Amino acid sequence: NTLYRAAADSSNLYPLPAPDEGIAVLDHVVETKIRVWRTVGGWQPLDSHKEDNPDGLEIVLTLHPRNGDERYRKVLGPLN
Secondary structure (H helix, E strand, O other): OOEEEOOOOOOOOOOOOOOOOOEEEEOOEEEEEEEEEEOOOEEEEOOOOOOOOOOEEEEEEEEOOOOOOEEEEEEEOOOO
16 A cells, blocks of 8 residues: 655666665555556556557556545656
């Protein structure tokens, strides 16, 4: 139920450097959704089909703190 952030040095060689120890950035996360914007069809769930440079990306986090569900939404785009 906790969202962590971890980072590593950038590299253009494989294997990539291991990330540092993650730090907790958000508690009580109960659901994460990612959708892509398609010109035909609008917002669609992210699936196994490769999506090169979608027109938009939506990230939704649902939290369940003591006072009830809270939703946080971030829309990014255009990505190219």
